[in-house]
Amino acid sequence: MKRLTVSVLSLSLTACFLTQPEPVKRNTLGELDLATELPQTTVTEAAPTPEQLAAAYQEIVALAPKASARQQANSRLAQLSLEQQQLAQEQGVTQDSGYFDNTVNQYLALLANSEALDGRDEVLYQLAKAYFLKGDQQAAFDVTSELIRDYPDFAHNEELIFRQGEYMFNQKQYEQAKNRYLTLVESYPDSPLVSTSRYMLAWSDFKLFNYQASLNSFTQVLSLALEQDGKTVINIEQLNNSDRYLVADTLRIMSVIFSYSDFEQDPVSHYQQYGWQAFSFMNFDSLANYYIEQKRYLDAAKTYQSFITTSPEPNHKVDFALAQMSVFKKANFKSLLTDYEQQFIREFGVGSTYLATEPTDAHYLALKTLEKKYADRSYYQGQQLAKQNESAITAFSAAAIGYQRYLDTLQLKQQGDIDSHYLLAESLYQSQQWQKALVEYQTIAYSAEPNKYQSDAGFAVVSIYKTQLANKQRSQRDDARQHEFVVEVVDNWLKFATSFNTHKSASTVVLQAFNLLFERQMYGVLLTKFAHVERFSLSESEIYQAQLLAAHSHYNLQDYASAESAYKQLLAKSSEQASLVRENLAQSMIKQAEAVAATNPQFAADKYIALLTLLPSTLYREQVQYNLTQYLISLQLFSQASKWVDDFITRYPTSKNIESLQTQKIAIYKNTQQGDKLAAQYAYLATSHSDENTRRISLYQSAEHYRNMGDIENARLQFRTYAHSYPAPFAQNLQAKVELANIYQKQNKASERRFWLNKIIAAYKVAPETELTWAKTEAARATEVFANDAFYVYQKSKLTVPLKTSLARKRKHMAVALERYQQLADYALGQYSTQANFKIAQIYHLMAQDIMSSERPKQLKDLALEQYELLLEEQAIPFEDQAIELYARNNQLLHSGLYDEWIKKTLTALAKLMPARFAKKEVEPGENHAIY
Known part of the structure; x- marks a missing residue:
């Protein structure tokens, strides 16, 4: 570092400095050219005092034979005098103005003999210093001017130029002083006085109101003063006293310049032009403090802020920000302080x-x-x-x-x-901010280091997940992500419950977790968590609720066997939900049965029987018992089925399944050979079944079964109802009529029988083509009865007197019988045709016989009686002839291969009427090829 020395004596109120130059190298006694003139002396080890040296040089002046030696001794005496005076001055010894006259006179004496003087420039230099110490500034200035003029290459010219500048500055000749300082700076850039010269140059510009130039020079002063080992010292406390004072004073005067209202330059604009320096912050700090001294607090704060805002380097900004807040506090600017505190938080x-x-x-x-x-x-x-x-x-x-x-x-x-x-x-x-809050609560709740907020934070985690759950349920459509999130929620809830099991809501949270899984149909996850239910501090009722959800989960996963087991365990416990458990247990057993019913109905039946035995009052009993009957029937376990069917019908008389069961009882009674119940069941279905066709069939079946059982009366009633109620199908209706005719025949109810025989005859007339042959046969059979009835009436009708009356009556009966048999003949059916033909011939034959054997009038005499007999014969012969002809026609059927009872009777009748022709042994026909 270029060290600056400041002379205390040269300081003025204007803070002007005069540097103390380094001592000029001077000749010592040993360096004097006295080898031939001076006697040899013994050198002691102790250094001589100044007084001893002065006495020695006085002796040399007196004794030296050469002028040059005396001149050197006088020069050394003057220098010693100057040094003693300077030392005394530095030690504060009081001296009057005449104190330096001896030294000045000594130098003037040396200069007087200029021809013999060696080293005049050095003498002038010392003389100027003596004048300076004496305080004769003008004389000093004149000597230095002469020295600079005469010796431009003098070794200490930069010091002389500096002293001239100092003199001119003190004389307020600032322009001349500036020129001297500027000359030194430009001509001697490596001089140790450059820094001080720049300082004084800055002051000169300041005095000349050249503020910008002054600032530039002051800035250069700072740069030089703060440079140490190639680096800038940013803590002035590390400087020596003189440099520290120089820097402080420089900063101070720069602050004054910056504070001038008519000067538009500030530290920011200055360093933007000059270039930012590592020490730039010092100017801002100095200016801010200057403002604070003047209570210009806003200006101080703005100064700090301007550095923070504009400085390209981050260093010191934090300190300035802190200082700015301190200014606001000092000035009690509360609003500004608040704003800046928040700004500080943001920026730093x-x-x-x-x-x-x-x-x-x-x-x-x-x-x-x-x-x-x-x-x-x-x-x-x-x-x-x-x-x-x-x-x-x-x-x-x-x-x-x-x-x-x-x-x-x-x-x-x-x-x-x-x-x-x-x-x-x-x-x-x-x-x-749910997710961020969640992270923080979790960190607090599950911190390895215990803290007073852990349980509250854990419960907050539970609450946040509830909120997030509701939000995601409304917005989230990704089922997979929903599933993952629910698992995350449940894991955290259960973690809370295990970590803080004494928390008042711990058990509630566990149940909420299970309920959530159940609501989201995550049954497998629920069962996995339930497997470790012992980890949670749950009451009996809470464990019951958890078990119930687990049982439900088994059920919903279609693991009905596990569900049945779980529900049975729950059923063993007393609970308000016992009825629910019973019904869920029933459902589990039902589902097991249904799952295998198609392939293993025996298992299904056994499961249902077990269910009805365990839970006889289940709400599902109706459906279960019905299904049980179906499985038993399908397994042909009719005896078991009969018991459960009868019980079902008794329990649930209004069930929709009653009808099907009543129908299935038919199969049960058939297979258990309960004929009486079978017939009665058919009769029941005939009146109760919703399907008309089923009612019709059942009615007919009941009639048949009653008939087969020998219950003729019930059979009659059922056949009669059927015949009246169901005209179609034709065959069954006709059969019912036939059955009725037969029953009435057995009951000897002739009129009722003939009623149905007439129905049979009438039915033939509307018979469909498919049933025509059978209907004709039945109609012929019925007609035969009516024909025989007419024949019987005709046969019973006797001819009595008066013959005319009885004969007319008999002829009337004859006509009816003939008509009936003709009707029978018209069917053209084998034996019925031959019978009809025979009966018709017989009617005529009987008429002839009856006429001949009729009652004679009693009053007739023999002649009259004879005539009457002839008259009767005349009446009888046509009938007999007609009879023979009709018998003969019937006999003709024999030749067509037809031979039956009535052909046989015909031949007998012809044999009696015409013995000559027909009274011979009959020949039985061989094979009968007639069609019936």
């Missing part, structure tokens, strides 16, 4: 480049204090605005940011604050 807090390394203690203390202050303030505002939702959220958001910054700040020093950490989580929660 966490996240800024000013915290790339560990902060200073002052920086750290200010940051953590302010971060905490404003975080607490925002939190308090949020609490006060709780009813104003949006505003409260904004306040809590600010609080969250503040607490996070505060905690991050503490972390810079590896410190923490659990209270503020919890308030951070609370702020995030209140500002609805």
Whole structure:
């Protein structure tokens, strides 16, 4: 470093400095050219005192034979005198103006003999110094001017130029002083006086009101003064006293310049033009302090801020920011202080480049204090605005940011604050930043280091997940992500319950977790969690609820066997939900049965029987018992089925399944050979079944089964109802009529029988083509009865007197019988045709016989009687002839291969009527090829 020496004597109120030059190298006694003139002396080890030296040189002056030696001795005596006077002055010894006259006179004496003087330039130099010490500045200035003029290459000219500048400055000849300083700086750039010269040059420009030039020079002074080992010293306390004073004074006067209202330059514009220096901050700090002294607090704050805003280097900005806050505090600018504190947090807090390394203690203390202050303030505002939702959220958001910054700040020093950490989580929660709040609460709750907020934080985690769950349920459409999130929620809830099992809500949270899984149909996950239910502190009723959900989960996973087992365990416990458990147990057993019913109906039946035995009053009994009957019937276990069917019908008379069961009882009664019940069941279905066709079939079946059982009366009633109710299908209707005719025949109810015989005859007339042959046969059979009835009436009708009357009556009966048999003949059916033909011939034959054997009038005499007989014969012969002809026609059928009972009777009748022709042994026909 170029060291600057400041002479105290040259200091003035205007802070003008005069440097103390380094001592000029002088000749010592040993260096004098006295080898031939001076006697040899013995040199002692002790150094001579100045007084001893002066006496020695006085002796030399007196004894030296050569003028040159005497001149050197006189020069040395003058120099010793000057040094003694200078030393006395530095030691503060009081001296009058004549004190330096001897020295001055000595130098003047030397100069008087200029021809013999060797080293005139040095003598002039010493003379100028003597004048300076004497205080004769003008004389000193004149000598230095002569020296500079006569000896431009003199070794100490830069010092002389400096002293001239100093003299001119003191004489307020600032322009001339500036020129002398400028000459020194330009001509002797390596001189140790350059720095002081620049300083004085700056002062000269200042005195000349050249402020910009002055600032530039002062800046150069700072640059030189603060340079040490190639680096700039930024702490002036590391400087020596003189340099420290120089720097301080330079900064001070620069502050004065910057503060001038009519000078538009400030530190920012100055260094933007000059170029920013490592020491630039000193100017800002000095100017700010200058303003503070003058109580110009806003100007001081602006000065600090201008450096912070414009300086290209980050160094010292934090300190200036702290100083700026100090100014606001000192001036009691509360509003400005508040704004700047928050600005400080933003610009110099966490996240800024000013915290790339560990902060200073002052920086750290200010940051953590302010971060905490404003975080607490925002939190308090949020609490006060709780009813104003949006505003409260904004306040809590600010609080969250503040607490996070505060905690991050503490972390810079590896410190923490659990209270503020919890308030951070609370702020995030209140500002609805759920995910961030969740992270903080989890950190607090499950910290390895115990803290007073752990359980509360754990429960807050539970609450946040509830909120997030509701939000995601409304917005999230990704089922896979929903599933993952629910698992995350449940894991955290159960973690809370196990970590804080004494918390009043721990068991509630466990049940909520299980319920959530159940609601989301995540049954497998629920069962996995339930497997470790013993980890949770649950009451008996709470365990019951969890078991119930687990049982439900087995059920919904279609693991009905496990569900049955779980429900049976629950059923063993007394609970208000016992009825629900019973029904769920029933459902589990039902589902097991249904699952294998198609392939293993026996298992299904056994499961249903077990269910009805275990839970006889289940709400599902009706369906279960019905299904049981179906399985038993399908397994052909009719005896078992009969018991369960009868019980079902008794229990549930209004069931929709009654009809099907009543129908299935038919199969049961058939297979258990309960004929009486079978017939009665058919009769029941005939009147109760909803399907008309089923009713029809059942009615007919009941009639048949009654008939087969020998219950003729019930059979008659059923056939009669059927015949009246179901004209179609034709065949069954006709058969019912036939059955009725037969029943009435057995019951000897002739009129009822003939009623149905007439129905049979009438049915033939409308018979379909497919049933025509059978209907004709049945009609012929019925017609035969009516024909025989007519024949019987005809046969019973006797001819009595008066013959005319009885004959007319008989002829009437004859006509009816003939008509009936003709109807029978018209069917053209084998035996019925031959019978009809025979009966018709027989009718005529009987008429002839009856006429001949009719009652004779009693009053007739023999002649009259004879005539009457002839008359009767005349009446009878036509009938007999007609009879023979009709018998003969019937007999003709024999030749067509038809031979039956009536052909046989025909031949017998012909044999009696015409014995000559027909009274011979009959020949039985061989094979009968007639069609019936």
